[in-house]
Amino acid sequence: MAFTDDLQPLADGLWDDIVAHPMVSRLGDGTLDVAPFEYWVRQDYVYLIDYARVFAHGAASASTLDHMGTFAELLHETIDTEMDLHRAYAAEFGIDEDVLEATEPSPTTRAYTDFLVRTAATGTFGDLVAALLPCMWGFNETALRLEAEGMPDDERYAEWIRTYAGEEFSELTAWCKDLMDEVAADATPAVRERYRDRFLTSARYEYRFWDAAWRQERWTVGPA
Numbered sequence: 001m002a003f004t005d006d007l008q009p010l011a012d013g014l015w016d017d018i019v020a021h022p023m024v025s026r027l028g029d030g031t032l033d034v035a036p037f038e039y040w041v042r043q044d045y046v047y048l049i050d051y052a053r054v055f056a057h058g059a060a061s062a063s064t065l066d067h068m069g070t071f072a073e074l075l076h077e078t079i080d081t082e083m084d085l086h087r088a089y090a091a092e093f094g095i096d097e098d099v100l101e102a103t104e105p106s107p108t109t110r111a112y113t114d115f116l117v118r119t120a121a122t123g124t125f126g127d128l129v130a131a132l133l134p135c136m137w138g139f140n141e142t143a144l145r146l147e148a149e150g151m152p153d154d155e156r157y158a159e160w161i162r163t164y165a166g167e168e169f170s171e172l173t174a175w176c177k178d179l180m181d182e183v184a185a186d187a188t189p190a191v192r193e194r195y196r197d198r199f200l201t202s203a204r205y206e207y208r209f210w211d212a213a214w215r216q217e218r219w220t221v222g223p224a
Contacts, residue, residue, distance in 0.1 A: 003184035003192060004133075004177045007199060014134075014203045015141045021207065023214035024142060027160065030152025037157070038093045040213035042103040045086045047209075050113035051135070052078040057120035058128055067179070092156055107219060108212035112205040119198060126183040126191065130198035133176050138206045139164040140173040 004011075018024055023040075026032035055078060058071035090100050105113065119131040143164035151158045163169060184192055 002181040003187075003195070004181055006192075007196065010196070010200065011134075011137060011141075011203070014200075014207065015138060015145070018138060018142055018207050018210060019145050021210050021214065023210045024146070027157050028146035028149055028152060030154045030157055032154075032157065034093065036213050036216060038090075038095060039216045040210075041086065041090050041093060042095065042100060043106055043109045043209070043213060045083065045090070045100055046103050046105050047109055047113055048078055048083055048086065050117050054116050054120045054128065054132060057117075058125070058132075061120075061125045061128065063125065070175070089156075089159075106212050106217045108205070108208045108217055112202075112209060115201060115205065123198070126180075126187065126195055127198050129176070129180050129183055130195040131202045133180050133199055134203035134206050136169075136173045136176045138203060140170055143169075 019028075023032065023036060027037065052075055055071050055075040059068050059075060062068040062071055087097055087100060090097075116131055120128045123131075143161045146161050147165040151161060180195075184195055187195065
């Protein structure tokens with residue numbers, strides 16, 4: 001059995017929880033207030049900075065030129081394309097670039113990105129892939145489920161769904177799942193269990209990232 005097939009029951013339960021969260025369900029039906037989504041856009045922007053660092057680690061630790069090239073391309077696309085898209089997206093919500101750049105990572109954003117970068121820097125290539133997979137797989141599955149329920153009238157939310165349910169992102173998700181299966185194919189049961197743990201931790205953070213946006217999470221001690 002392919003490793004991602006083994007993960008499927010676990011993943012499905014996690015995606016169920018994410019889609020049921022009011023932040024996500026209201027995005028899907030168009031009733032989400034603007035404030036939590038603005039918060040999400042800003043936090044996702046600073047998340048992408050460290051996400052790009054993980055791709056850089058992936059390029060450095062990849063065992064083949066093909067994988068090295070793909071991670072280098074993902075690094076480029078994140079910094080030069082996806083972050084530009086976030087800046088344009090933020091502008092639609094009246095968030096100018098200076099405000100976006102000044103965003104302080106929330107406790108959840110900081111914890112999630114620290115986990116990803118630490119895993120990439122100290123773990124194996126397989127650990128890195130397992131930690132990356134929930135972001136791609138989770139966004140794709142969430143968007144596909146929301147799309148199946150019908151698109152919201154709010155074009156900004158509809159655009160989020162179209163982006164992550166679209167062919168390009170679906171292909172990226174399939175590539176990451178295939179890569180996970182490839183690196184796990186010859187792994188020992190103990191290593192596969194470690195990959196499962198890395199996947200589960202990131203997927204839990206995916207849920208918490210949405211929840212933090214819903215609550216507009218702030219640090220509760222120290223300077224405001």
